Amino acid sequence: MALRKIQSQPYINRPSSTEQPQIKKLAKPNKGILTKGEKILFLGLLSVVTILALIIIQTQATVRTTSADIQLMEKKIDITSKENTDLSIQVSELSTYDRIWKKAEELGLKINEQNVKVVPGQ
Secondary structure, eight states, rough: OOOHHHHHOOOOOOOTSSSSOOOOOOOOOOSSSSSHHHHHHHHHHHHHHHHHHHHHHHHHHHHHHHHHHHHHHHHHHHHHHHHHHHHHHHHHTTHHHHHHHHHHHHOOOOOOOOOOOOOOOO
């Protein structure tokens, strides 16, 4: 019986090879990933980020050169202050009364109280 039921079903017509089944394709709109407005906004954002990055790099370079100049100035100040300290020590050593007296004797100077003149203060 099962065989008779299968054979008794009507025959399904399939299209022949000459007949092409017509499949309608829906036309999809060709959308890109980004719209025109989004592209403009993206380019604007990219340009702003680039400009800010360049400004930051410029500022960092200026800060670095300025700090290098400051370090050079501080080094020169340290050297000058050491020289000033050394010179003040030499002045204090050379201006002692004993040294001045010895130098005066070498040059032939003598103490003569009669040649001393007192000038009244102003």
